Amino acid sequence: MNEFLLVFRRDYQTREDQPSPDQMQEHFKNWKNWFGSIAAQDKLARPLQRWDGEGKVVNHDKTILNGPYAEIKESIGGLIVIKAANYEEAAEIAKSCPILELGGNVEIRMAL
Amino acid sequence: MEEKELLPHLFRTEYQKMVSVLCYTFGIEHIEVAQDIVSDTFLSATEVWSIKGIPENPPAWLYTVAKNKTKNYLKRDSLFEKKISEEIRYTTLASEQIEIDMxxxxxxxxxxxxxxxxxxxxxxxxxxxxxxxxxxxxxxxxxxxxxxxxxxxxxxxxxxxxxxxxxxxxxxxxxxxxxxxxxxxxxxxxxxxxxxxxxxxxxxxxxxxxxxxxxxxxxxxxxxxxxxxxxQPQVNALLALMCFHASRFEARTDDNGELVLYEDQDESRWDRKLMERGEYFLNEAASGDKLTKFHLEAGIAYWHTHKEDTPEKWENILDLYNHLLILEYSPIAALNRTFALAKTNGKEQAILEAEKLNLTTNLFYHSLLGNLYSDLDDKKALAHFEMAIVLAHSSSDKSLILKNIKRLKKEG
Structure with missing residues (x-):
């Protein structure tokens, strides 16, 4: 078993792309079940950690911006570390990640 | 209470109190001495009470006799006197006479x-x-x-x-x-x-x-x-959990001592009083900022005290199992979560999730899949129940699975 970092990103900025409160509620439920599903397979490698939504970005010129947004609109919604045999299995797990429902993506990196 | 019932009852309630007090006084070195003195006290009670009748205050009688026996023991046993009474004196600040505080x-x-x-x-x-x-x-x-x-x-x-x-x-x-x-x-x-x-x-x-x-x-x-x-909150949570479980004690075995599944239990045999006690302790547990596995398990047990299947009940149970698994993995929690998922999201989805669990040597994995496949694919259901039979050790597990197999064969 290897460990894989899954990073969830989506556009939290563009107003018309944000989910309604009802959608959000459903979305949260899906997250909880997705985490539960990974945990039920004993594939959660680290305890879950919640991350603040505010954030800051330090640019190459050392200016500090408020908000987690760099030049691109996407920002990190969260990350987890899971156990999987290989990239294929990790990707299979990421396929059911709820971030995809809202147009986001999952970046996968294997721990060395 | 008659003497015949009284003594075993007192033994259950008072033995451990006296042993605790004596161990607490003597220290870990002399657990056996404490146990001997207390056993001897009960022996005296059996003898004396059968002749003179039951004293007015039986526990007080036992305490007094235990105290005297301890004093006699200390007087008699010079080695003990030397080694222990010094320690005791030391802790009780040099009182001349050893006091056993009951x-x-x-x-x-x-x-x-x-x-x-x-x-x-x-x-x-x-x-x-x-x-x-x-x-x-x-x-x-x-x-x-x-x-x-x-x-x-x-x-x-x-x-x-x-x-x-x-x-x-x-x-x-x-x-x-x-x-x-x-x-x-x-x-x-x-x-x-x-x-x-x-x-x-x-x-x-x-x-x-x-x-x-x-x-x-x-x-x-x-x-x-x-x-x-x-x-502390988690102590109350555990007690709540025990109350909720214990409330079903009578209903979960039939007259032959065989296990009755939750769904088949007679709700009228559930102990309301214990359920209420459980709710009280669960409320007491809901303070502080620590969410322990006992809280989550007590929450799950609380929802099980509602017999009726409502979406709310199973949504909550699923959510609590998700939390529990994230906190601490266990195969049985993983299987129970999947059962809850079947209730909220349907059997098809639950089967997909169950098959990811990788618990093929677990009896309950197969009986869960047997249940999930029943009515959807009876052939597969049967295969899983048959695997479960092979893995079952206890006769009550075996007879439960056999019931399922019989039902499937009758319908099929």
Whole structure:
């Protein structure tokens, strides 16, 4: 078993792309079940950690911006570390990640 | 109460109190002396009461006799006098006469000190439970052997080894400090939880004994609730969990001693009073900022006290299992989560999730899949139940699975 970092990103900025409160509620439920599903397979490698939504970005010129947004609109919604045999299995797990429902993506990196 | 019933009853309630107080006074080195004196006290009671009748206040009589026997013992045993009474004098600040304090407060303090001693991490969980039953619950070696489905010899050895270990480690029987409580409370709760489970899930057919085990675990847990320092949210959560489970004790076995599944239980046999007690302790548990597995399990058990299948019930149970698994993985929680998922999201999705669990050598994995496939794909359901039969050890598990197989074959 290897460990894989899954990073969830989506556009939290563009107003018309944000989910309604009802959608959000459903979305949260899906997250909880997705985490539960990974945990039920004993594939959660680290305890879950919640991350603040505010954030800051330090640019190459050392200016500090408020908000987690760099030049691109996407920002990190969260990350987890899971156990999987290989990239294929990790990707299979990421396929059911709820971030995809809202147009986001999952970046996968294997721990060395 | 007649004498015939009174003595066993007093033995159950008073033995451990007196042993605790004496151990608390003597120290870990002399557990056996404490147990001997108390056993001897009960022997005297049997003799004297059969001739002179039952005294007005039986517990007080027992306490007085135990005190006198202790004093006599101390006078008689010069070695003990030299070694121990100095220690005792030292702790009680040089009173000339050794006082055995049998006040309610000292009994409670002693019992708390003993719970923390018995649950010392230096001895294994198995030994902790055996020792707890022997020292804190007044269970005889035979009874413990029956509960564990093993023989007296094994239990005897286990208990003695545990006592030796405690002595070697020079564990002090003392009031746990706040720091010690915070560090060790979880171990203590785990032992009580295992003690309760031993009674609740034991494959022993002796229902009376199993009920006793559960009752003892609840009593010890209640001692922790009654003490200001140990009356913490997770302690209340565990007690709530025990109350909710215990409320179904009568309904979960039939007249032949066979297990009755939750869905088939007669709700009118559930103990309302215990359910209410459970709710009370669950409310007490809802303070502070720590969410422990006992909170989550108590929450799950709470929802199970509502017999009716509502979306709300299963959504909540699923959510609690998700939390529980994230906190601490266990195969049984993973299987139960999948069962809850079938209730909220349908059998098809639950089957997909179940097959990811990788628990193919687990009996309950196959009986879960057998249940999920029933009516969807009876052939597969049957195959899983047949696998389950192979993996089942206890006769009650086997007969439950056989019932399912029979039902499938009848319909098919």
């Amino acid at each position: 006040s309610q407060k000292n009994i409670a303090d002693s019992q708390l000190a003993m719970i923390f001693t018995v649950c010392d991490p230096s001895i294994s969980n198995e030994s902790q439970i055996a020792l707890a039953l022997n020292l804190l619950c007044g269970f005889g070696i035979q009874e413990i052997a029956d509960a564990f489905l093993t023989n007296k010899e094994v239990v005897y050895k286990r208990i003695n080894r545990a006592k030796e270990k405690l002595k070697e480690a020079k564990i002090k029987i003392e009031q746990p400090s706040k720091l010690a409580i915070n560090m060790r409370l979880e171990t203590v709760l785990t032992t009580l939880y295992l003690l309760f489970s031993e009674g609740y899930y034991s494959i022993s057919q002796n229902t009376v004994l199993r009920k006793d085990l559960c009752a003892e675990a609840m009593r010890l847990n209640y001692l922790l609730v009654e003490n200001e320092d140990t009356n």
